[in-house]
Amino acid sequence: MSYTRTAQFNSRRANNWGRNQNTVVFASAVKLGPVTHTVLIALMITVLGLIYLTQAVRTSSYDYTASDIQDKIATLSDEKKDLEVDNARLMAIKEVQNSSVAKNMTAPTDVKYVSQ
Amino acid sequence: MLAIGLAVAMVLFAARLFYIQIIRHDFYVQQADSEQIKRFVLHAKRGEIYTYDNGKPSILVMNETVYTVWADPTQVSDKQKVVDTINRIAGGNTRKDFSQYLDTKGSRYQVLATKVTRKQAEMLKKENLAGIGFDAVTQRVYPEGQLASQVLGFVNAEGNGVYGFEQANNKELTGTNGLLKTVTDVRSVPLTIGAKNINTPAKNGKDYVLSIDRYIQARVEKALSDAIIRSGATNASAIVMDPSTGQVMAMANVPTYDPSELAKVTDTALFNNNVISNPYEPGSDIKTFTIATGIDRGVISPESTYNNTDSIRVDDITITNASKGHTGDITMQTALNWSLNTGMVTVAQKLGGGGSINRTSRDIMYDYFYNRFRMGQRSGIELSNEAGGTIIAPTQAQGNAVRYSNMSFGQGMDVTMLQVASGFSSIVNGGIYRPPTILSGVMEDGVFKPAALKQQFPGVISERASATVREMVHEAHYATYKPHNTPDGYFIGGKTGTSQTIENGKYVNDQTIGTYLGFGGEVNKIPRYVIMVEISGKGKAMGGGTDAKPIFNDISDWMINYLKLQPAQ
Numbered sequence: 001m002s003y004t005r006t007a008q009f010n011s012r013r014a015n016n017w018g019r020n021q022n023t024v025v026f027a028s029a030v031k032l033g034p035v036t037h038t039v040l041i042a043l044m045i046t047v048l049g050l051i052y053l054t055q056a057v058r059t060s061s062y063d064y065t066a067s068d069i070q071d072k073i074a075t076l077s078d079e080k081k082d083l084e085v086d087n088a089r090l091m092a093i094k095e096v097q098n099s100s101v102a103k104n105m106t107a108p109t110d111v112k113y114v115s116q
Numbered sequence: 117m118l119a120i121g122l123a124v125a126m127v128l129f130a131a132r133l134f135y136i137q138i139i140r141h142d143f144y145v146q147q148a149d150s151e152q153i154k155r156f157v158l159h160a161k162r163g164e165i166y167t168y169d170n171g172k173p174s175i176l177v178m179n180e181t182v183y184t185v186w187a188d189p190t191q192v193s194d195k196q197k198v199v200d201t202i203n204r205i206a207g208g209n210t211r212k213d214f215s216q217y218l219d220t221k222g223s224r225y226q227v228l229a230t231k232v233t234r235k236q237a238e239m240l241k242k243e244n245l246a247g248i249g250f251d252a253v254t255q256r257v258y259p260e261g262q263l264a265s266q267v268l269g270f271v272n273a274e275g276n277g278v279y280g281f282e283q284a285n286n287k288e289l290t291g292t293n294g295l296l297k298t299v300t301d302v303r304s305v306p307l308t309i310g311a312k313n314i315n316t317p318a319k320n321g322k323d324y325v326l327s328i329d330r331y332i333q334a335r336v337e338k339a340l341s342d343a344i345i346r347s348g349a350t351n352a353s354a355i356v357m358d359p360s361t362g363q364v365m366a367m368a369n370v371p372t373y374d375p376s377e378l379a380k381v382t383d384t385a386l387f388n389n390n391v392i393s394n395p396y397e398p399g400s401d402i403k404t405f406t407i408a409t410g411i412d413r414g415v416i417s418p419e420s421t422y423n424n425t426d427s428i429r430v431d432d433i434t435i436t437n438a439s440k441g442h443t444g445d446i447t448m449q450t451a452l453n454w455s456l457n458t459g460m461v462t463v464a465q466k467l468g469g470g471g472s473i474n475r476t477s478r479d480i481m482y483d484y485f486y487n488r489f490r491m492g493q494r495s496g497i498e499l500s501n502e503a504g505g506t507i508i509a510p511t512q513a514q515g516n517a518v519r520y521s522n523m524s525f526g527q528g529m530d531v532t533m534l535q536v537a538s539g540f541s542s543i544v545n546g547g548i549y550r551p552p553t554i555l556s557g558v559m560e561d562g563v564f565k566p567a568a569l570k571q572q573f574p575g576v577i578s579e580r581a582s583a584t585v586r587e588m589v590h591e592a593h594y595a596t597y598k599p600h601n602t603p604d605g606y607f608i609g610g611k612t613g614t615s616q617t618i619e620n621g622k623y624v625n626d627q628t629i630g631t632y633l634g635f636g637g638e639v640n641k642i643p644r645y646v647i648m649v650e651i652s653g654k655g656k657a658m659g660g661g662t663d664a665k666p667i668f669n670d671i672s673d674w675m676i677n678y679l680k681l682q683p684a685q
Contacts, residue, residue, distance in 0.1 A: 034119050038126075063307045078181060078234055088175050088259035093334045113682055 152299045153312060160291030162254070163321030165268065165281065167330040168556040170678075173564050174330055177256055177268060183237040184251040185209075185229040189220050191247030201243050202228060206236045231255070262374040264333050266389040267326070267367050267554065269500065270375040279387045281554065283500035285324065294318035323559035327363035331678065332356055339670040340370040340651075347663045349653035353390045354667065355533055356675070357646045359541035359635065362550030362570065364497070365645065367391050367534075390650075392497060395505035395530035399615030400455045400660065401633040401648075402526030402536070405491075406463050407452055408543045408585045409484040412577035415466040418449040418588050428458045430473060430521040435461055438614070452588055453595035455612060460524035473517040478510035481520055488576040489539030490549060491531045497552050505531040526613060536633060537648040542576045544586050544609070544635050544643050549573040586635070586643070593634060597661035599669045605683025606676055607643070610634020610668055612660030617652075630658035632668040636675060639684040645675050 032040075089095065096102055136144065165177035185202065192198055199215045210229040211217070217226035228248075232240070237250050256271050269280025277286035297314040298306040306313075340352040356366040373386045381387070388394065410416040424446050427436045439454045451459025461473070468477030485491050485507055492507030507529050508515040522528035534552055542549040550572050557566040577585075589609035593599070602608060613631035616623040629652040635643035649667045651658045658664070675681075 035122065038122060060301070060307050064305060066308075067305045081178075081180065082234060084175075085178055085180050085257050085259070088178060088257075091174075092259045092261070093263070093330065094261065 156296040158294030158318040160318040163289040291321035292319040359545040399526040399613035401613035410463040412581040464524040630664035632664035
């Protein structure tokens with residue numbers, strides 16, 4: 001059985017390295033050229049751009065949620081105001097005077113006063 | 117070669133980007149902003165107005181969003197459906213024969229219905245009618261109808277207050293609009309991205325609480341309307357004040373108008389608040405002021421006597437009494453009871469130390485009438501169109517003895533009802549002039565905050581003089597035109613006034629203004645209310661005792677119960 005070395009190790013002992021120091025350095029056999037570098041950088045920029053867009057879209061989705069909530073608040077506020085107006089109209093003096101309850105009331109005949 | 121090609125391409129891209137992003141930066145930013153950034157006006161809500169009913173604020177003027185329904189005739193596809201639907205849902209709000217506007221050529225905006233409620237508008241929107249649009253409009257709502265309309269004024273189509281409280285306090289009621297400047301999407305939904313967003317919230321107008329009590333106001337308006345029917349007069353006005361605070365509890369004029377139906381008003385004079393805007397010769401009501409001046413100066417007392425001959429000479433004119441026969445040595449109380457002009461001229465003479473209305477007596481009268489009781493000048497009440505009136509000073513040529521003899525019984529001077537009621541309040545409240553006010557406070561986040569007190573002016577007359585005048589006016593109230601139904605045990609006082617009117621520069625005897633000025637409250641206490649009433653009509657002789665006093669009694673008797681006054685045992 002034989003083994004074939006696929007990686008190359010350069011001993012640093014030959015360079016008189018001191019004790020407790022690494023004496024082996026890894027040197028990849030794969031070499032990247034300028035085109036690869038450019039493509040990789042472009043890819044990285046694209047990925048970062050996509051991340052930014054994802055975040056921006058996510059933020060915008062909150063805006064739509066907020067906008068919907070604002071619309072609901074406005075609608076509820078309008079409905080509340082309508083009810084307040086209806087309530088005020090029903091509580092108006094003439095309305096109360098003309099109510100069946102008021103019409104059935106009688107004037108007091110004997111009023112006595114007490115000291116407070 | 118590939119590397120070189122790519123490098124060249126990169127350089128070209130970089131150069132182009134440099135041109136776009138650096139050199140043309142401002143241009144493209146501006147273009148982007150104009151497309152993406154929108155400005156929205158955040159409309160401030162107009163302040164609402166409350167009454168103050170026995171210590172509790174009640175809404176009197178509100179805001180409501182209503183809709184104008186309009187059509188773009190070029191886009192309406194099914195005219196009959198539009199007509200039927202609008203008639204069914206908003207039939208009471210349509211323009212007359214509105215279907216004709218759907219045939220209008222060359223127009224893309226035709227109003228079909230106005231003041232449509234939100235509910236109606238939502239129902240119409242659900243019908244998906246082609247060519248039909250909606251405009252939201254904010255309008256004032258008056259749940260109490262015409263109540264206190266001349267005090268309130270109204271808001272015109274431009275959103276500005278006109279007349280009354282709305283005009284005088286327009287700026288504070290209007291508030292300040294806000295601004296939302298933001299990046300939006302294609303549907304104009306605001307987005308939070310963007311460093312240029314501006315959000316300045318609107319500052320709503322103040323919610324004011326008037327000192328008007330709507331129950332008193334309604335009762336006063338009813339009393340005036342009843343009086344007009346009873347007497348045949350055409351105009352009547354009244355004011356009810358709290359003499360201890362200067363606050364106006366009611367202020368009314370009849371005829372009046374409904375501010376929600378302005379289109380029906382044909383006479384703009386109805387918008388005027390005659391209580392503050394219409395100076396007139398007050399007549400005999402002013403005798404209470406002359407008596408107060410004389411008593412405070414110590415020249416008369418209720419028991420002081422003078423010889424009444426039913427006429428008195430001042431310079432080259434003779435002044436006579438309207439009520440004759442109470443001749444001989446009579447008291448000042450009798451002179452007040454029977455409203456004798458000669459008695460008041462005598463007081464004016466005594467102020468100068470003797471037998472004529474000299475400069476000293478005129479200076480004293482002017483000091484009291486103008487400086488202390490503040491008649492003939494604006495009071496500063498928070499309402500628009502307040503008139504000042506006229507009190508001629510003794511320094512002027514017209515401020516002579518004849519003028520001041522007339523002023524002692526309420527002629528020769530122009531004042532408003534508000535001025536008379538305010539001055540009278542200072543006479544009966546212990547001698548403190550409290551400037552009249554229509555304001556109780558403001559509502560902040562639904563909580564009532566009382567308004568700061570206005571500056572007070574004590575020492576108008578002494579407390580002792582005030583108490584004496586109260587007793588004299590109380591006796592005068594029961595001396596003539598005796599009230600029949602007023603319950604016993606209360607301290608009521610008042611004075612009649614019947615003023616001649618001037619037509620073409622001359623006094624007219626068959627057209628008089630009837631007034632009554634009085635107070636009411638518990639025995640041995642400062643009065644709880646001051647009421648002044650005026651009634652008049654074109655060609656009508658209205659009397660203070662016959663026509664105005666019944667209105668006073670009507671209101672006063674009701675006030676006793678409303679304020680839960682305690683009768684003396």
